[in-house]
Amino acid sequence: MGRIFGTDGAKGVAITELTCELAMNIGRAATVVMTRKVGKKPRIFVGKDTRISSDIIEAALCAGICSVGADAVLLGVLPIAAVAGFIKDKEADGGFMITASHNNIEYNGIKLLGANGNKLPDETEEEIERLVLDEPGRVALASRLAVGRIIHSQDAFRQEYEQFLEGCIKTDLGGIKVAIDCANGNASEIAEKLFNKLGAETVMAFNTPDGTNINQECGSMHMSQLMELVVKEKCDCGIAFDGDADRCLAVDENGELVDGDKIIAIIAKSYKERGLLKRDSLVITIMANIGFSNFAAENGITVIKSGVGERNVLEKMLDGGYNIGGQQNGHIIFLDDAVTADGMLTAARLLEILASSGKKMSELANIMTKYPQVMTDVKILPKFKEIWKNDSEITSLIEKYDEELGISGRILVRESTADAAIKIMAEGKDFKNINVMAMTLADKIHERTNR
Numbered sequence: 001m002g003r004i005f006g007t008d009g010a011k012g013v014a015i016t017e018l019t020c021e022l023a024m025n026i027g028r029a030a031t032v033v034m035t036r037k038v039g040k041k042p043r044i045f046v047g048k049d050t051r052i053s054s055d056i057i058e059a060a061l062c063a064g065i066c067s068v069g070a071d072a073v074l075l076g077v078l079p080i081a082a083v084a085g086f087i088k089d090k091e092a093d094g095g096f097m098i099t100a101s102h103n104n105i106e107y108n109g110i111k112l113l114g115a116n117g118n119k120l121p122d123e124t125e126e127e128i129e130r131l132v133l134d135e136p137g138r139v140a141l142a143s144r145l146a147v148g149r150i151i152h153s154q155d156a157f158r159q160e161y162e163q164f165l166e167g168c169i170k171t172d173l174g175g176i177k178v179a180i181d182c183a184n185g186n187a188s189e190i191a192e193k194l195f196n197k198l199g200a201e202t203v204m205a206f207n208t209p210d211g212t213n214i215n216q217e218c219g220s221m222h223m224s225q226l227m228e229l230v231v232k233e234k235c236d237c238g239i240a241f242d243g244d245a246d247r248c249l250a251v252d253e254n255g256e257l258v259d260g261d262k263i264i265a266i267i268a269k270s271y272k273e274r275g276l277l278k279r280d281s282l283v284i285t286i287m288a289n290i291g292f293s294n295f296a297a298e299n300g301i302t303v304i305k306s307g308v309g310e311r312n313v314l315e316k317m318l319d320g321g322y323n324i325g326g327q328q329n330g331h332i333i334f335l336d337d338a339v340t341a342d343g344m345l346t347a348a349r350l351l352e353i354l355a356s357s358g359k360k361m362s363e364l365a366n367i368m369t370k371y372p373q374v375m376t377d378v379k380i381l382p383k384f385k386e387i388w389k390n391d392s393e394i395t396s397l398i399e400k401y402d403e404e405l406g407i408s409g410r411i412l413v414r415e416s417t418a419d420a421a422i423k424i425m426a427e428g429k430d431f432k433n434i435n436v437m438a439m440t441l442a443d444k445i446h447e448r449t450n451r
Contacts, residue, residue, distance in 0.1 A: 003129060003133070004026070004132060005112075005125045005128075006417065007309055008101075008311075009097075009109050009119070010022075010109055011100055011103070011107060011108070012108075013106050014051065014057065014107060018107075018110070020057070020059075023061050023064070023110060024060040024064040025064060025139075026064065026112075026128070026132060027060065027061040027062065027063065027065045027067075027096070028064035028067060028068050029128045029132045029136075030120075031064065031065045031068050031094070032140075033124060034112075034114065034115070035070055035094065041069075042069070042093040042094075042148075043070065043090075043092045043093055044070050044072055044092065044093060044094055045073045045075055045086060045087050045090070045092045045094075045095035045113075046062065046065075046072055046073065046096050046097075046098070047075040047078045047080065047082070047096070048076070048077060048098035048099065049098065049099040049185055049186050049214065049243050049244050050077055050188070050209035050214050051108055051243075052105070054099070054108060057108055057110065061096055061110070062074070062150050066147050066148035067142060067147065068139065068141060068142055068148075069146045070148045071148040071149050071150075071151055072148060072151065073153055074150065074151065074153065074154060075157045076153075076154030076155075076158065077154075077186050078157060078186060079161070079186045079190075079244060079245035079246065079343065080111065080186075080244045080245070080340065081245070081339075081341060081342030081343075082157070082161040082342075084117035084338070085117060085338055085339060085340075086161075087116075087117045088115070088117035088339055091115075092115065093115055094112070094113060095112075095113040095117075096112060096113065097113065098110055098111075099243060099244040100243065101246070101247075102183075102215055102219065102221050102242040103215065103243070104215060104216075105212055105214055105215070105216065112124075112125060112128070116339065117340065118314065118340070119310075119311055119340075158189065158190070162190055162193065162194055165190075165194055165345060166197060166198065168345060168348060169198055169348050169349075170352070172198070172199045173199040173200035173355050174200075174355075175199075175355065176199070176236050176354060176355050177200070177201040177234070177236050178195065178200050178201070178235055178236060178239060178351060179202075179204075179205060179226060179229045179230045179233060179237075180192070180195065180202055180203070180238070180239045180241075181205045181206050181218055181220075181229075181238065181240040182204070182207040182219075182241055182245075183206055183214060183218050183219025183220065183241050183243050184207070184208065184209040184216065184218060184219075185209060185215065185219065185242065186241075186243065186244050187207075187241040187343065187344060188207040188209050191204070191239075191344070191347075192204050192207065194344070194348070195347075195348075198348065198351075203229065203235060205218070214243045215242065218240075219240055219241060219242050220241060220242045220247045220249045220329070220330050223257060226251055227251050227255040230251045230252075230253065230255050236354065236361060237250055237252055237253060237354065237361040238250060238251035238255075239347045239350075239351075241344070241347075242330075245342075245343045246310075246341040246343050247260075247329060247341070247343050248330045248332065248343035248347045249329075250262075250347075250361065251361075252360070252365055253360055254362055256362065258361065259328055259329075260326055260328040260329055261284070261288050261328045261370070263332060263346065264284065264292070264324065264325075264332060265292060266350065267324065267332070267350065268282050268296075268299075268301055268324055269367060270353045272299065272300070277301070277323070277324060278321060278322055278323045278324075279302070279321065279322060280300060280301055280302060281301065281302040281303070281304060282296075282301065282302075282303065282322055283303075283305070283306055283320070283325030283326075284304075284305060284306070284313075284326065285305065285312065285313060285328070286307065286308065286412060287308055288303075288327075288328055289328065289371055289373060289427065290371045290410065291368050291369045291370045291371050292368060294368075295368040295369075299367075304316055304320060304322065308327070308414065310327065310333070310340065313325045313327065313331070314335075317333060317335050326341065330346070332346045334349070371409065371427050371428060371429060372428065372429070372430070372431040372434060373425060373426070374426045374427075374438040375438070376438050377416075377419065377421040377423050378422045378424070378442050378446050378449070379419075379421050380420060380421060380422055380449050381420075384448075384449040385417075387445070387449060388415065389413075393444060393448060394441075394444055394448055397444055398411050398413060398441065401426070401437045401441070404437075405427075405428050405434075405437075409426070409427050410427050410428075411425070411426050411438075412426075412427070413425075413441070424438050424441055425438070426438035426441075
């Protein structure tokens with residue numbers, strides 16, 4: 001795998017890249033780093049998704065955790081937001097979430113969470129990585145009675161999380177018929193029971209995980225079947241989660257996508273009208289649609305922009321004291337209630353607004369007019385890192401398109417080390433025009449990186 005940690009923990013092809021040995025060693029090193037100042041028997045919480053490989057990686061992680069003297073508390077299959085919340089609320093010393101989120105079944109990953117429930121800072125992950133790859137001898141193993149135990153608490157934690165979600169929603173969802181796509185992932189055991197308890201009529205889809213079908217042509221990365229189901233069943237809307245249930249996207253009654261930008265807009269407007277939007281401000285990423293900024297200006301909402309990624313959004317929220325933030329992909333954070341993005345909570349809040357408004361989902365979503373966007377990637381070799389901002393042929397083309405678009409559009413180019421790719425987004429009023437720009441720029445980058 002090379003270096004272990006990317007932008008969101010460790011991830012790779014399960015068992016062959018993210019091996020059992022590596023998982024055990026991550027468990028050891030991370031536990032030592034996370035608990036070095038703990039003056040009692042450390043407790044490390046472990047959650048997982050529904051992948052067939054998650055049980056194997058869980059066992060390896062637990063071997064690592066317990067071998068350095070900490071107890072491993074198994075939370076079972078739960079949304080990552082629940083795992084993060086319990087780490088903080090139950091005063092655990094840290095935790096792991098075993099998931100590859102929205103990725104295909106062959107992948108798995110390990111996300112590291114600190115005692116506050118947040119993802120570990122880069123410098124802490126770098127220290128853990130050094131211990132695993134370069135200095136494994138520094139990790140002292142426990143002996144005899146000092147080893148940790150494995151504690152099974154799955155049912156109790158799931159029930160408590162369900163009760164938490166129920167308590168967040170004050171509006172009866174009676175009269176709402178909603179189709180729910182669970183991506184055969186971590187929402188599968190909770191969603192139907194939760195939304196039925198809240199009063200909604202549910203039409204369930206992809207809620208029978210078998211270990212091999214997570215995210216398989218379903219969930220927030222594959223919306224077409226949910227769109228068809230909403231129309232076929234005459235639902236008021238549809239909701240889609242991803243594998244670990246931290247993302248939530250929606251579909252209106254006509255089968256049209258309601259993405260993360262529109263969901264944030266709907267929720268922010270409702271919060272502002274009720275005096276709940278702190279500082280009348282929120283955090284979105286640089287990838288948010290230009291139409292969102294127009295919506296915010298029309299509604300007296302200040303927009304703070306962060307870099308791409310949930311960690312960057314959360315950092316801006318904490319720094320500024322904001323309570324709503326999120327991304328176009330459906331990662332939405334309610335900082336008054338949770339320490340990380342929670343797809344289940346997002347869905348419940350959205351349905352609560354729909355029920356109390358008396359409007360259709362399409363009417364709610366129309367508060368924001370989206371500009372067309374075109375996104376594409378160009379895979380690159382490591383030697384071409386940052387070429388997009390150093391090669392004059394590429395930079396001059398970016399500058400040319402920026403000038404042509406003016407205030408009615410933009411070209412955004414960034415690099416993803418996790419994907420080894422340069423990512424291009426073109427945005428403007430004319431789809432054909434921005435599509436030509438994005439494809440021409442991608443061809444130019446490809447040409448300049450294949451010399």
